[in-house]
Amino acid sequence: MNIAIIGYGYWGPNLVRNFSTASNCSVLMVVDFRLERLTELKKQYPSLITSTNLDDLFNNRAIDAVVIATPVFTHFDLAKRALERDKHVLIEKPMTNSVEQANVLIDLSIKKNKVLMVDHTFLYTNGVQRMKKMIDAGEIGKLKYFDSTRINLGLFQPDVNVLWDLAPHDLSILNYLKSEKPFSVQATGISHTNNGIENIAFLTINYQSDFIAHFNCSWTSPVKIRMMLIGGDKKMIVFNDLEPSEKIKIYDTGYQHTTDEDKNKILVDYRSGDIFIPKIENKEALSNMAADFISAITNNTTPISNFQSGLDVVRILEAAQKSIKNKGKEVII
């Protein structure tokens, strides 16, 4: 199977490297508008075909699949053209910049019988896979909350706000771990530049059950934090992605409440037990992701980060954007 990659900026080189070493596929071509990026690529991969012209890719019948690693606003057009040319498509996160566009791509991929997948890289980390196993096995209990902080002195993106840039990772993890569909969102944010694109944003997702999720995203923090707290009624998980080896800690912590009938008071009983640190193999998530895409094409399997996962994330982001523009008003999903 021959793969072509569009976009050799910051993220593209990671995709070229992982697909080049993946089984059952070879990277045939890389396209980027910027000649200097292709010159850079040629130093490492002299045999790869490079081009600044997208037609070279779309007209090449030997290319079976296209990987899109360009800015978000270009995803829809590029993916649509690739599907129309009967090519399987992998799009970098977030899938598109609207639900309408995501739905057009999904319908087209079904009509063309081609794989359409999104790179939600974190779903392929051994840490997230381990959390999924523990949650599904009931070890954490009934999930009560998900609280994520993803902040640093980040690169201001010219086309999307900080939620579209940073939250897809955490949103895809949330949707993967929690099968219940979100009910509504409320979000606030601020732009400290004159382009109106928010560089700090806070998002809350409400559910019909008693579960709640919250996200804090910023490009303007002096410290880098990549942390998720996942609370269940049996145990609580702390996922710290900046920890080199001990990314996940399971706290045997909980609380029980009873109501004192006479005084009508809530009495809370706390439990603080052991902390368990599972051993997690540190394999690069992108190689698992590449293998999942190839398997979806060659073995007809459903990828973990499938188009539904892409659409679900875009749906939340679009609703959050609406809420931000309406000063935090609740938007039903």
Ligand SMILES: NC(=O)c1ccc[n+]([C@@H]2O[C@H](COP(=O)([O-])OP(=O)(O)OC[C@H]3O[C@@H](n4cnc5c(N)ncnc54)[C@H](O)[C@@H]3O)[C@@H](O)[C@H]2O)c1
């Ligand atoms: N999965 C992850 O963890 C992860 C991490 C970083 C970025 N990303 C995603 O990867 C995508 C690219 O991000 P980036 O940071 O690499 O951006 P970038 O701006 O560094 O690179 C994009 C490259 O695409 C090229 N390009 C743009 N439009 C093109 C077109 N129409 N045809 C050909 N080339 C074109 C540009 O010249 C540039 O070299 C985004 O969707 C981003 O969200 C994902």
